[in-house]
Amino acid sequence: MELSDRELLDRFVTNRDEAAFRMLVERHLAVVHGVARRVTANGELARDVAQNAFVRLARRAALIPRDLSLSAWLHRVTHHLAIDMVRGEERRKKRESATHAAAAMDSDPTPPPDWSALAPVVDSLVNRLPAADRDLVLLRFYRNEPHAAIARQLGLSEAAAKKRATRALEKLRALLAKQGIATSAVALAALLPAHAAPPVSGSMILSVSAAAKGILPAAPQGLNLHLAMTTAQKTAVAAAALVFLGSLGYAIRSSPPLPPAGIALASASGAAAGDAKAAARRERGSGLSAEERLEKLRQIMAIPGKLERPRQFLEFIDTLSSKEIAETAGQLQQLKVADSTAEFTMLLEAWTKVDPLGALAWSMETTKGGPHAVILSTWGEFDPEAAVDWVLQNVPQPFTDDTKRSALLSVVGGIAARDPAAAVKALDHVPEEKMRTQSLLFLASSMDGSGKVAELLDAVKPGPMCSALAAWSTTGLVLDGRGDKAIELLLADEGARKIEPLGNLFSLWYYEAPDAALASLEKVPEGPFRDEAAATLCLRAGSERPELSMDLLKRYPGMKSDKLLAQLADEIPVPHALDEMLFEMSDTKLRDEAQIMRLKLWKRWGGEEVRKWMDSHDLSPAVREAVLTAQDKAE
Numbered sequence: 001m002e003l004s005d006r007e008l009l010d011r012f013v014t015n016r017d018e019a020a021f022r023m024l025v026e027r028h029l030a031v032v033h034g035v036a037r038r039v040t041a042n043g044e045l046a047r048d049v050a051q052n053a054f055v056r057l058a059r060r061a062a063l064i065p066r067d068l069s070l071s072a073w074l075h076r077v078t079h080h081l082a083i084d085m086v087r088g089e090e091r092r093k094k095r096e097s098a099t100h101a102a103a104a105m106d107s108d109p110t111p112p113p114d115w116s117a118l119a120p121v122v123d124s125l126v127n128r129l130p131a132a133d134r135d136l137v138l139l140r141f142y143r144n145e146p147h148a149a150i151a152r153q154l155g156l157s158e159a160a161a162k163k164r165a166t167r168a169l170e171k172l173r174a175l176l177a178k179q180g181i182a183t184s185a186v187a188l189a190a191l192l193p194a195h196a197a198p199p200v201s202g203s204m205i206l207s208v209s210a211a212a213k214g215i216l217p218a219a220p221q222g223l224n225l226h227l228a229m230t231t232a233q234k235t236a237v238a239a240a241a242l243v244f245l246g247s248l249g250y251a252i253r254s255s256p257p258l259p260p261a262g263i264a265l266a267s268a269s270g271a272a273a274g275d276a277k278a279a280a281r282r283e284r285g286s287g288l289s290a291e292e293r294l295e296k297l298r299q300i301m302a303i304p305g306k307l308e309r310p311r312q313f314l315e316f317i318d319t320l321s322s323k324e325i326a327e328t329a330g331q332l333q334q335l336k337v338a339d340s341t342a343e344f345t346m347l348l349e350a351w352t353k354v355d356p357l358g359a360l361a362w363s364m365e366t367t368k369g370g371p372h373a374v375i376l377s378t379w380g381e382f383d384p385e386a387a388v389d390w391v392l393q394n395v396p397q398p399f400t401d402d403t404k405r406s407a408l409l410s411v412v413g414g415i416a417a418r419d420p421a422a423a424v425k426a427l428d429h430v431p432e433e434k435m436r437t438q439s440l441l442f443l444a445s446s447m448d449g450s451g452k453v454a455e456l457l458d459a460v461k462p463g464p465m466c467s468a469l470a471a472w473s474t475t476g477l478v479l480d481g482r483g484d485k486a487i488e489l490l491l492a493d494e495g496a497r498k499i500e501p502l503g504n505l506f507s508l509w510y511y512e513a514p515d516a517a518l519a520s521l522e523k524v525p526e527g528p529f530r531d532e533a534a535a536t537l538c539l540r541a542g543s544e545r546p547e548l549s550m551d552l553l554k555r556y557p558g559m560k561s562d563k564l565l566a567q568l569a570d571e572i573p574v575p576h577a578l579d580e581m582l583f584e585m586s587d588t589k590l591r592d593e594a595q596i597m598r599l600k601l602w603k604r605w606g607g608e609e610v611r612k613w614m615d616s617h618d619l620s621p622a623v624r625e626a627v628l629t630a631q632d633k634a635e
Contacts, residue, residue, distance in 0.1 A: 003020075003023070004153070005024065005027070005069070005070040005071075006066065006070070008020040008021070008023055008024050009024070009061050009064065009070065012024075012058075012061055013061050013062045014340065015338075015340040021058065024054075024057070024070070025054055027143075028070065028071065028074050028143075029050060029054070030143075031071065031074070031075065031138070031142045031143055031196065032049075032050045032053050032054070032074055032075075032078045033046055033047070033050045034142070034195070034196050035075060035078045035079055035082065035123050035196075036049035036050050036053070036078055036081075036082045036085075038119040038122070038123055039079060039082035039083060039085075039086060039123060040082050040085055040086050045082075045085055045086070046082070048085065049078060049081050049082045049085050050078070052081050052085075053074060053077055053078045053081055056077055056081070057073075057074065057077075063476070063479065068131070069135045069138070069139075069153075071135065071138040071139060071142070071143065072131065072134050072135050072138060075123070075126065075127070075134070075138055075142070076127055079123045079124065079127055080511060083543075118176070118181065118183070118191060118195075119195070121176070121181070122172075122176075122192075122196075124544065125172060125175040125176060126138070126172065128175060129168065129171055129172060129175075130171075132164070132168075133164075133167070133168035133171055133172075134168075135154070136150065136154075136161075136164055136165045136168040137165075137168050137169065137172060137192075139153065140165045140168075141165075141169065141188070141189065141192035141193055141196060142192065142193075142196045144193045147161045147162050147165070148161075150165070166185065169185045169188055169189060170185050172188065173185050173188055176188075285319075285320065285321035285323075285324055286316075286319040286320050286321070286324055287319075290327060290331075293320075293324065293327070293328065293331065294331050294334070294335075296316060297316075297328070297331055297332065297335060298335065300312050300313050300316060300343075301313075301335060301337060301343065309343070310342055310343065310346065313343045313346060313347075314346060317346065317347055317350050318350075320350075322351075322354045322355050322358070325347065325350060325351045325354065325355075326351070326355075326358060326362060328347060329344075329347060329348075329351070329362060329366075332344055332347065333366070339372065345374050348363075348372060348374045348375050348378070349374060349378045351375075352374075352375045352378040352379050353378065353382060356375065356378075356379045356383070356386075356387070356390075357390075359372075359375045360372075360375055360376075360390075363375055373410040373413075376391070376407055376410035376411045376414065377410045377411065377413045377414035377417075378414055379411065379414065380410070380411035380412060380413065380414025380415045381414035381415065381417045381418055382414075384411070384414070384415040384419075384422060384426065387411040387414070387415075388408070388411055388412075388415075388426055388429070391407045391408050391411055392408075392429065408426075408429060408430070409439050409442065409443065411426070412426045412427060412439070412443060413443060416443055416456070420453075420455040420456045420459055421455065421458075421459035423443060423456075423459075424440070424456060424459040424460055425459075427439055427440060427443075433464065433465070436465060437464060437465045437468045440456070440460065440465055440468070440469055441468060441469065441472050443456070444456055444469060444472060444473070453473060456469060457469055457470065457473070463495075464495060466493070466495075467493050467494075467495025467496040467498075467499060468495075468496075468499060470489045470490070470492075470493045470495075470496040471489075471490070471493075471495075471496040471497075471499035471500035472500075473486070473489060474486035474489060474490060474496075474500050474505055475500075475508065477489075478505065478508050478509045478512060479512060481513065481516070483505070483509045483513070483516060483517065483520060484520055484523060486505055486509075487502070487505065487520065487523065487524060490502055490505060491524070491525070491529065501532070502524070502529055502532050502533050502536075503532045503533060503535065503536040504536075505533075506533045506536045506537055506540075507536050507540055510536070510537055510540045510541070511540070514540075514541075517537060518537060518548075521533055521534055521537065521556075527558075530556065530558075530559075531556060531558045531559035532559075534552055534555075534556040534559045535559040535561075535564050537552060538552045538553060538559065538564065538568065539564070539567055539568065539571060542567075542568050542571030542572045543571045543572070543573070546571075546572040546573065546576055546578070549568060549571075549572060549578075550577055550578065553581070560584075562585045562586060562587040562590050562591070563590075565578075565581060565582055565584070565585055565594070566585070566590050566591075566593070566594045569582060569594035569595075569597065569598055570594075570597070574598045574599075574601050574602040575602055575609075575613070579595075579598060579613075582594055582595055582598075583617075583618075588620065592620055592622050592623050595619065595623045596622075596623050596626045596627060599614070599623070599627040600626075600627060603627065610627070614627065614628075
C-alpha cells in the first residue's frame with residue numbers, strides 16, 4: 001500500500017530518509033510548479049519558487065501540524081513564496097518588469113481564454129477557502145486524485161467525498177464570481193485538472209530533490225507546539241542537527257579502552273546499577289534459546305500494526321537479560337532491521353539503562369561511525385554526569401567526523417528531557433560562543449512542549465545566547481496562535497529584535513492569522529515599534545485588501561513615509577485613492593517613479609480615463625511626458 005504523505009514526512013524527519021523526500025517531490029511538484037507558474041507568469045521564476053518551496057519543506061517538515069494536509073501546506077507556502085518572488089523582481093527592475101515577464105512567456109503555449117482569466121487569481125481564492133474545502137479542491141482538482149483515494153485519506157465514504165468536493169468547487173466558483181469571473185462548477189471541474197498542475201520533467205524532479213538534499217529538518221519551534229514526538233524522534237532530530245558543531249574541540253584525558261560489547265563494567269552508572277527492574281532482568285533472562293528468540297523477533301517484526309508491533313516488542317525486550325539484549329541487537333541486524341527504526345531505538349534505550357558502556361562499545365564497533373545518538377541521549381537523561389564525562393574523555397580532538405562531533409549534544413539532549421537548566425550548563429563545555437548558541441538552538445528544536453523551552457529561556461543568562469533563543473521561539477509561537485507572547489519576547493529583548501525584527505513577526509502573523517495580527521497592533525507600545533508593525537501589515541494587505549491598507553495609514557499616520565508609499569504604489573491596484581496620496585511624497589524622484597509606474601499600468605485599459613485624470617492633476621513634466629509618450633506608442 002502506498003505510503004501517506006505523513007508517513008513519508010515522518011521518515012524524513014526521523015531518519016533523514018532522502019528516498020522518502022524524493023517521493024514527496026514526485027508526488028507534489030506538478031501542483032507546486034503549476035501554482036508558481038500562474039503567480040509569476042515566468043517559467044524561470046516558477047522553477048526557483050518550486051525549488052524554494054521544497055527547500056522550506058525540508059527545513060520545516062517537523063513543524064507541519066499533523067491535522068494539516070501536506071497539499072494544503074505546500075499550496076499556501078508556494079503561493080506566498082511566488083508572490084514574494086514577483087514583488088522582489090518588480091522592485092529590482094524598478095517596477096518595470098511586467099513587459100519582461102510577458103516576454104519570458106512568449107515561447108510557452110497559450111492557455112485557453114477561460115484559463116487565462118482564472119490563472120492570475122485562482123490560487124489566491126483557493127487559499128481563502130475553509131481548510132476542509134481547500135483540501136478537497138487540491139486533492140480532487142489539482143492532484144486529480146480519484147474520489148475513492150480522497151475518501152480513504154479524509155476518513156469519508158466515497159459518496160461523501162464526491163458530495164463535499166462538489167460543494168467545495170461551488171464555493172470556489174462563488175469566489176470567482178465576486179472577482180467578476182463568471183464560470184460554472186462544471187467548467188472548473190474540467191479546467192483545473194487540465195491546467196492547475198501541468199506535468200514536470202524528470203530532470204526538474206531531480207533538480208528540486210538535489211536542492212533539498214542534506215538540509216536538516218527543524219523540529220517544532222514553538223513554546224507550545226504539541227506535536228507527538230517520541231524519545232526516539234527527538235533524539236534523531238537532535239542528532240541530525242548537530243553537524244553544525246564542526247569546529248568543536250574538547251580537552252582529552254587519558255582513559256582505558258571501551259570494553260567488549262555486552263560486558264558491563266563496575267564504572268557503569270550508579271543509576272543503572274540501582275535500577276531494581278534492570279537488575280532483576282539481568283538475573284532472570286527470557287528463558288529462551290537464541291534460536292527461539294530469533295523466531296520470536298521474526299514474528300513480532302511481521303506484525304503490520306503500528307501500535308501492536310512496538311507494544312509486543314517492548315514486552316519482549318523487558319524479559320531479556322543484559323547478555324540477551326546484546327545478542328538481540330545482532331539478531332535485529334540479521335533480520336535487516338535498520339538501527340533507525342522505532343524497535344531498534346527501544347532496544348538501544350533499554351540496553352543503555354542496563355549497560356551504557358556495553359551499548360556504546362557495540363555501537364562503535366558495528367556502525368564504524370561513532371557512538372549512537374540514542375544511546376548517548378538516553379544515558380544523558382538518567383546519568384548526565386557520567387555521560388558527559390565519557391564524551392569528554394573518549395571523543396578525540398579535533399573532531400574530524402560528523403557523528404563524533406554530535407556526541408556531546410546527543411548527551412545534552414537527553415539531559416534536557418529532565419533538566420533544561422542542567423543541559424544549558426553542560427553547553428559550557430562548547431568552547432566558542434557562536435557554537436554554543438547554535439547548539440542551544442538545536443537543543444531547543446529537539447524539545448517538545450512549552451514548559452521545557454520556557455525553562456531553557458529562564459536558564460540562559462541575558463546576552464547573545466538568550467537573544468538568539470528568544471528570537472528563534474517567536475516563529476513557533478505565531479504558528480501556535482500565541483503571537484502576543486512572541487511580541488512580548490521581542491519587545492523585552494533588543495538583541496532578539498535585531499535577529500528577528502518586529503516587522504518580520506507581524507508579516508508571518510498576518511499570513512497565518514490576519515485578524516489576530518491586526519487586533520494586536522494596539523498592544524504594541526505607541527511609537528516606532530507600532531509604526532514598524534503597522535507598516536508591515538499595511539504592505540501585506542495592499543494587493544488583496546487595499547482599503548485596509550488605507551485605513552491603517554489613517555489610523556497610524558506615524559508610519560507614513562515616502563518609502564512606504566512607494567512600496568504601496570507597487571502593491572495596490574490602479575486606480576485608487578492612493579494615487580492622490582502619492583502627491584504627499586517629499587522625494588520628488590521617488591514620487592515621479594511611482595506615478596509613472598502606476599499610470600503606465602492604468603493606461604493599458606484606462607485609455608481616455610487616464611488622460612482626464614492627468615489633466616485634472618498637477619503632475620511633473622517628467623511624469624506627464626513619460627506616460628503620454630508610452631500611451632501614444634501603444635496607440
